[in-house]
Amino acid sequence: MSDLQATDTQAPALSQPTALIHHAYRPPADFAAPAPGVHKASTVFFPNVAALRSRDWKDKSAYTYGLHGTPTTFTLEERIATLEGGAHCVLAPSGLAAIALVDMAFLRAGDELLIPHNAYGPNKSFAAVELAGWGIQARYYDPMDPADLAARLSAQTRLVWLEAAGSVTLEFPDLPALTSLVRAANQGRTRPIVSVLDNTWGAGVAFCGFELGADIVMQALTKYPSGGGDVLMGSVVTRDPALHRELLLTHMRLGLGVGANDAELVLRGLPSIALRYAAQDAAARELAGWMQSQPGVKQVLHPALPGSAGHETWRRDASGAASLFTVVFDDSLSPERVVAFCDALKLFRLGYSWAGPVSLCMPYERADMRGRDWQHAHGPVRFAVGLEAVADLRADLAQALEVLRG
Numbered sequence: 001m002s003d004l005q006a007t008d009t010q011a012p013a014l015s016q017p018t019a020l021i022h023h024a025y026r027p028p029a030d031f032a033a034p035a036p037g038v039h040k041a042s043t044v045f046f047p048n049v050a051a052l053r054s055r056d057w058k059d060k061s062a063y064t065y066g067l068h069g070t071p072t073t074f075t076l077e078e079r080i081a082t083l084e085g086g087a088h089c090v091l092a093p094s095g096l097a098a099i100a101l102v103d104m105a106f107l108r109a110g111d112e113l114l115i116p117h118n119a120y121g122p123n124k125s126f127a128a129v130e131l132a133g134w135g136i137q138a139r140y141y142d143p144m145d146p147a148d149l150a151a152r153l154s155a156q157t158r159l160v161w162l163e164a165a166g167s168v169t170l171e172f173p174d175l176p177a178l179t180s181l182v183r184a185a186n187q188g189r190t191r192p193i194v195s196v197l198d199n200t201w202g203a204g205v206a207f208c209g210f211e212l213g214a215d216i217v218m219q220a221l222t223k224y225p226s227g228g229g230d231v232l233m234g235s236v237v238t239r240d241p242a243l244h245r246e247l248l249l250t251h252m253r254l255g256l257g258v259g260a261n262d263a264e265l266v267l268r269g270l271p272s273i274a275l276r277y278a279a280q281d282a283a284a285r286e287l288a289g290w291m292q293s294q295p296g297v298k299q300v301l302h303p304a305l306p307g308s309a310g311h312e313t314w315r316r317d318a319s320g321a322a323s324l325f326t327v328v329f330d331d332s333l334s335p336e337r338v339v340a341f342c343d344a345l346k347l348f349r350l351g352y353s354w355a356g357p358v359s360l361c362m363p364y365e366r367a368d369m370r371g372r373d374w375q376h377a378h379g380p381v382r383f384a385v386g387l388e389a390v391a392d393l394r395a396d397l398a399q400a401l402e403v404l405r406g
């Protein structure tokens with residue numbers, strides 16, 4: 001206590017708890033370092049009532065409350081907007097929360113939304129339960145057939161989801177064809193249809209969603225931008241300020257916020273995203289090609305493989321691929337053998353998500369493939385390649401393939 005009083009003889013003596021809260025602090029003005037500072041707040045102080053009344057967080061030029069942005073979240077938003085080639089960004093606590101945010105910002109009772117039938121499963125579940133309960137009807141289209149989308153656009157359609165490549169089955173759709181159909185349908189509409197791309201697979205690295213025609217680009221930052229397998233976050237990026245404002249206001253009313261430490265983890269992952277994406281892509285392609293020639297394997301799905309749906313479109317529109325490939329096993333194998341194969345893997349761990357350092361395996365049930373015209377006896381097994389040495393991963397697959405064949 002005597003030290004505190006000795007440093008400033010003008011100030012009234014403070015008790016220890018007060019002194020610790022009101023401790024002198026000078027922000028580091030000349031401290032430049034690779035990582036931006038991590039700023040935490042629920043409360044943000046205003047110097048006076050005039051400042052309080054003049055501050056508006058909506059253009060991100062001022063701080064008002066932690067939920068509406070901190071220097072850390074504003075910095076991450078700017079970088080994610082840059083990653084996606086957009087102008088504005090809002091952050092959500094998970095990729096799925098970002099999906100729900102987009103739906104809730106643009107859909108009202110009586111509206112319809114269109115979702116590709118191979119979309120990320122929880123996107124469809126949210127539509128089937130919450131949106132349906134609010135009087136919003138989801139319809140499903142074949143993303144590999146633009147005519148099918150065209151036939152399903154109606155006067156009630158308000159939102160069209162896109163995904164490239166499709167979750168699990170990894171078909172690569174013709175995004176410019178799909179988005180130009182949406183734009184054509186908007187001629188003369190008072191409430192235009194909004195197209196939104198789930199860009200988690202491309203990550204803003206393999207292609208630019210806006211250049212391929214999407215109005216909104218959403219991403220699970222949980223995957224490549226983080227790269228660590230240790231944080232959940234989502235983003236919604238726009239070029240159009242009017243769309244951004246609608247998202248931002250819904251975001252505020254829903255109270256969606258992200259923590260500064262989580263934002264810090266994603267900021268830390270971003271500088272290496274292009275390198276990680278390329279390295280994991282190369283490793284996945286090597287393993288996918290090798291798997292294709294293995295006995296017991298019926299087909300390997302990966303957009304870079306010539307037999308995969310949308311291969312030519314992927315070649316035209318993308319400069320890389322996420323490190324995912326999906327294996328379809330021979331129909332003659334028993335389901336138990338496929339389970340034994342998955343259980344035999346040692347380096348590939350069983351777990352959801354992808355783009356972290358650890359390679360993952362996820363067997364899907366055949367029943368999960370309903371509505372996708374799935375012609376195979378087994379559900380697909382999806383592999384997510386991490387950052388291990390390819391030779392070790394190949395050896396792991398080889399020993400599990402021995403178990404598969406019994």
Ligand SMILES: *Cc1c(COP(=O)(O)O)cnc(C)c1O
Nearest residue numbers: 094095096120200220222232233
């Ligand atoms: C993982 C994922 C999501 C959801 O992200 P979470 O952060 O896990 O909620 C959404 N879309 C796709 C394509 C994903 O792979």
